[in-house]
Amino acid sequence: MKIDIKLSGVGGQGILSIATVIGEAATAAGLQLKQAEVHGMSQRGGDVQSDLRLSTDAICSDLIPLGQADLIISMEPMEALRYLPYLAPDGAVVTASRPFVNIPNYPEEAALLAELDALPHVVRLDIDTLAREKGLPKSANMILLGMAAPSLPLLQPAQLRDAIARVFARKVDAVVNANLEAFDLGFEHAKNS
Amino acid sequence: MSEKRLLLGDEAVALGALHAGLSGVYAYPGTPSTEITEYIQQSPFARERGVRSRWCTNEKTAMEAALGMSYAGKRALVCMKHVGMNVCADAFVNAAVTGVKGGLVVLAADDPSMHSSQNEQDSRFYGKFALVPVLEPSDQQEAYDMMADAFALSESLKLPVLMRLVTRLAHSRAAVAVGEPLAQNALDPDSERTHWVLLPGNAKRQYASLVAKQPEILGLAEASAYNRLAVPTAGGLGVIASGIAYNYVREAAPAADFPLLKLSQYPLPAKQIRELAAHCSRILVVEDGQPFVEEQVRALLGADYPVCGRLTGDLPRTGELTPDCVAAALGAPCGPAFAPARNLAPRPPQLCQGCGHRDVYTALNQVAAEYPNARIFGDIGCYTLGALPPFRAIDSCVDMGASITMAKGAADAGVYPAIAVIGDSTFTHSGMTGLLDAVNDGSDITVIISDNLTTAMTGGQDSAGTHKFEAICLALGVEREHLHVVVPLPANMPEITRILREEINYHGVSVIIPQRECMQTLGRKLRQKKQQ
Numbered sequence: 001m002k003i004d005i006k007l008s009g010v011g012g013q014g015i016l017s018i019a020t021v022i023g024e025a026a027t028a029a030g031l032q033l034k035q036a037e038v039h040g041m042s043q044r045g046g047d048v049q050s051d052l053r054l055s056t057d058a059i060c061s062d063l064i065p066l067g068q069a070d071l072i073i074s075m076e077p078m079e080a081l082r083y084l085p086y087l088a089p090d091g092a093v094v095t096a097s098r099p100f101v102n103i104p105n106y107p108e109e110a111a112l113l114a115e116l117d118a119l120p121h122v123v124r125l126d127i128d129t130l131a132r133e134k135g136l137p138k139s140a141n142m143i144l145l146g147m148a149a150p151s152l153p154l155l156q157p158a159q160l161r162d163a164i165a166r167v168f169a170r171k172v173d174a175v176v177n178a179n180l181e182a183f184d185l186g187f188e189h190a191k192n193s
Numbered sequence: 194m195s196e197k198r199l200l201l202g203d204e205a206v207a208l209g210a211l212h213a214g215l216s217g218v219y220a221y222p223g224t225p226s227t228e229i230t231e232y233i234q235q236s237p238f239a240r241e242r243g244v245r246s247r248w249c250t251n252e253k254t255a256m257e258a259a260l261g262m263s264y265a266g267k268r269a270l271v272c273m274k275h276v277g278m279n280v281c282a283d284a285f286v287n288a289a290v291t292g293v294k295g296g297l298v299v300l301a302a303d304d305p306s307m308h309s310s311q312n313e314q315d316s317r318f319y320g321k322f323a324l325v326p327v328l329e330p331s332d333q334q335e336a337y338d339m340m341a342d343a344f345a346l347s348e349s350l351k352l353p354v355l356m357r358l359v360t361r362l363a364h365s366r367a368a369v370a371v372g373e374p375l376a377q378n379a380l381d382p383d384s385e386r387t388h389w390v391l392l393p394g395n396a397k398r399q400y401a402s403l404v405a406k407q408p409e410i411l412g413l414a415e416a417s418a419y420n421r422l423a424v425p426t427a428g429g430l431g432v433i434a435s436g437i438a439y440n441y442v443r444e445a446a447p448a449a450d451f452p453l454l455k456l457s458q459y460p461l462p463a464k465q466i467r468e469l470a471a472h473c474s475r476i477l478v479v480e481d482g483q484p485f486v487e488e489q490v491r492a493l494l495g496a497d498y499p500v501c502g503r504l505t506g507d508l509p510r511t512g513e514l515t516p517d518c519v520a521a522a523l524g525a526p527c528g529p530a531f532a533p534a535r536n537l538a539p540r541p542p543q544l545c546q547g548c549g550h551r552d553v554y555t556a557l558n559q560v561a562a563e564y565p566n567a568r569i570f571g572d573i574g575c576y577t578l579g580a581l582p583p584f585r586a587i588d589s590c591v592d593m594g595a596s597i598t599m600a601k602g603a604a605d606a607g608v609y610p611a612i613a614v615i616g617d618s619t620f621t622h623s624g625m626t627g628l629l630d631a632v633n634d635g636s637d638i639t640v641i642i643s644d645n646l647t648t649a650m651t652g653g654q655d656s657a658g659t660h661k662f663e664a665i666c667l668a669l670g671v672e673r674e675h676l677h678v679v680v681p682l683p684a685n686m687p688e689i690t691r692i693l694r695e696e697i698n699y700h701g702v703s704v705i706i707p708q709r710e711c712m713q714t715l716g717r718k719l720r721q722k723k724q725q
Contacts, residue, residue: 006389010540023366027199036365037201037223037651038308044578046542061444062365062437065516081534089530102543104582107536116537171724 003057003154004064006083009075010100011048014141017167019050021145025155025163027120045102054154069191073148076100076140077116077124078107081147084119092121094148094190096140097165098128107134123190138175139182146186154176157187197392200369204298205234205333214375216267216295217245221622222651224309225363226302230272231654242377248648250595250657251622252277256284256299263288263297264389265354266381267725275303276310276592278319287355289323290391290399292351294383296344302358304603305482305513307624309650311573313511316480319661320355320459324403326410327459328356329436330420333367335457337418337648341375346413350406355529359481361513362437382666407460415464421459425450431473432523433466438479438514441717445527446518450504456480461489470494477500477522481514529680541581545594549709550576552681553643554584556689561586564697567610568603572596572624574616575649575711587614594623601627601636610697613640617649621658625665628702632670637700639693642666643681645711653714666704675699680706 005022009015019035036051041079051064066085072093074080080095094118114124125136125147128189131140142164149157161180168176200208207229210218220230233239233246239569245262249255252273259269271281278285278301285299287294298374301316320327330336339356347354387395414420431452434442438453452472454465470476478487478500485500494500501507507522508514520526544551546660553576571577571587572595579586589599596613604611615624620642631638642662648654658665679689689707696703 006331011542023199027368032368033199034365034367036361039228039364044542044545044575045540047540050250059367060440060447061516062361062367062440063516065444065520065527067527067531077359078534078537081537084531087529087531103538103540105538107538112536115534119531178257 001154002053002059003071003152004069005052005054005071005073006048006064006069006086007052007073008079008083009048010079010102011045013075013100015048015050018051018141018145021160021163022052022054022152022155023168024167025159028163029155029159029160031056032059032156034059034062049083049084056154060066071148071151073144075144077112079081081112081115092123092151093119094123094144094151096127096144097124098126123193125184125189126188131182134147134181134185136178136182140180142182143186146183146188147182147190149187150190197368197370199366200333200337201228201364201366202330202333202336202358202464203228203364204232205336205369206340206358207236207354208369208371209337210270210298211236211242211244212241212372212374213296213341213344214268214377214379215244215270216271217259217262218272219249219259220272221249221252221255221277221301222648222654223277223584224651225304225358225360226272226274226277226300226653227651228363229300238374240511248654248657252281255285256281256288259297259553260284260288260291260293261276263293263295264383265295266383267295267378269295270298270300270679272300273302274310275301275316276312277301277567278316280593282319285319286323287391289325289403290396292399293347293353294351295378296347297353297463298340298343298347298356299353300356300358301375303482304360306360308360313482315485316355317459317482317485320357322481323353323355324407325352326350326413328354329438329457329459330356330358330362331436331455331457332362333365333369334614336362337369337371339419350410352403352406354609359437359513411460411463414458414460415462417458417462420462420465421455422452422469423449424452427452427472431469431474433469433474433476433478433486433490434482438519441514441516441519442479442523444516445523445525456486460488461493463493466490466493470498474499475499477507479508479519479522493680495598525678539591542578543581544575544578545712547712548575549645549681549707550579552683552686552689553614553641553707554579554586554692556681556686557614557641558584560588560690560693560697561612563694564610565610566608568608569612569614570596570600570603570611572615572619574603574619576614576616576643579614593619594627596633597624597638597640598627600638601631601634604637605634610635611638612697613638615640615642616649617642617644617646617658617662618656620662621656625669628666628671629669631702635701638702639696640702640704642704642706644706644708646708647711647714649711649713653711653717662706671702673704675701676706678703678706678708679710
């Protein structure tokens, strides 16, 4: 069994932290893993993406083929749409819904969200606003991870929570707790939507 | 049982080198190679062993210093991005003629598709050019395993060994089983002078000996465990897949029920190629980068044997391979289920908010607008993004250092004003010599060294000339009254534009150094301080 995940967002939004947590959980669970990251020039406010492949069997390609991603996890709604050609027919999209507008020709928001909502499996939420309201301004990406948790059949939510605790262990307890709280918020949202 | 670690391809190379008894890494930062040296710099094991790892001024100084360490009998690694090979080519090619003592591995990380580069040259050509063995790992495990073999190969052949990565391996993570570290070599400088003093008489002997080694190098590639031929069936299509391409072939055809040659060590193993050809009626060559293997296979098998690949259009002639184009070439395409989105716009990278380069371009654009014939020659770094909107400020970006020298040449031809914009790290990498030319010629150019106190584009590595730029410029002969240091902030715009105008109006070499720390490195330092 395998799960292919496209992670996307804008440089600096923290998609690599999401990948790190899933990678940590997958490694602890004894899964095979390959994760292609983007470093360098594109990190400067441009679109960024990472291919994360988990499997019970050996993984060949570091990159996900077109039409095969089981899941798109995106910190930004237009960036979720960018990778549609990679989404499998029954694949899910889990995305933040608030546009990050740093270009002059950003599409019209309503049309963009309508296009997202027309897809078969979409979970979206204004994670930035929720994170701020709950006093977790730096943990929006962990809300998103929580939202994706029900779509990660190879990993249990408890395994992801343990991974958050390990990944952020070098930081103070407050950071770990904020990230766990954020994860739970996202998970609840996805379960109820 | 061996320990497993989750490593980037770059990190696997770094750890493989450390475990192979490395004594020093020499490198200039460049995507996608930077993380190799960073891993060694941050490794407690490397610190314990005293492995030398500070950044070098450029790839040529790195290559020469590594050759010096090899001369002294110790194992050294040189890392760079593909275009760095151009910078160090003189030292690299001649290191094959002198030969080496301690193992010398040269790692070039190629960037097909130019994710962060200005071309997609294929470093394997450099290996063939210099007549040295080339290794090309297909995955992270091989990247780790190959390092010990590469150093051993280098010492047994007494030649540098070139190892080639591509972006998708350098920057992809997977679990790697790691082994026991080997001891470092003891200090044992070479005393065989005739190898090292490349006067024509010696060089001719050395070159003849290098050429005489070629059958042995070929034999090693043909016997290499990294080159594997599998012939499950015979008759139809055979595939040659080099390096990372092997994974894409396996992805597209998990059963691999066709003859398949996995290629990871060069020179091209002619024996296996002929054997493969004998088992099939045509061959598809799948390789990331330029058609290096494909051209040689064609030459080897003759014009009548059908060979396809990038040269025949079965695979794209440019850009990196993808599992999709490889699947299509194998006749097993797997297309998208969803069409590209309608509500989509490109989101190019841009200069950070608050970045000093922004203020530099704001000032430059303001002043340049007063001179309709002004030309601004750019260089390699974050500030190359000044070419994009909203600034659209630069007219060229070619290679490290070319801003100053191109401005000089254009000024020689009569372009006025000719302005160069170069970053601090790029200036010490390759700009200083050009500035000396300009000073000696009294060229009418205005040079802006946009100093953010770091090598920012690659993630904030130490910059070789930090706090030394005024001294360097003065020593190169720039006149004191035409050398200015300013702080690029919106509040200082009147001062900066005034100085720019005055120096453009001065018909000689002037240097303006806008100096303010990179927002990213500043932010990182503040966060570190807060954590402490």
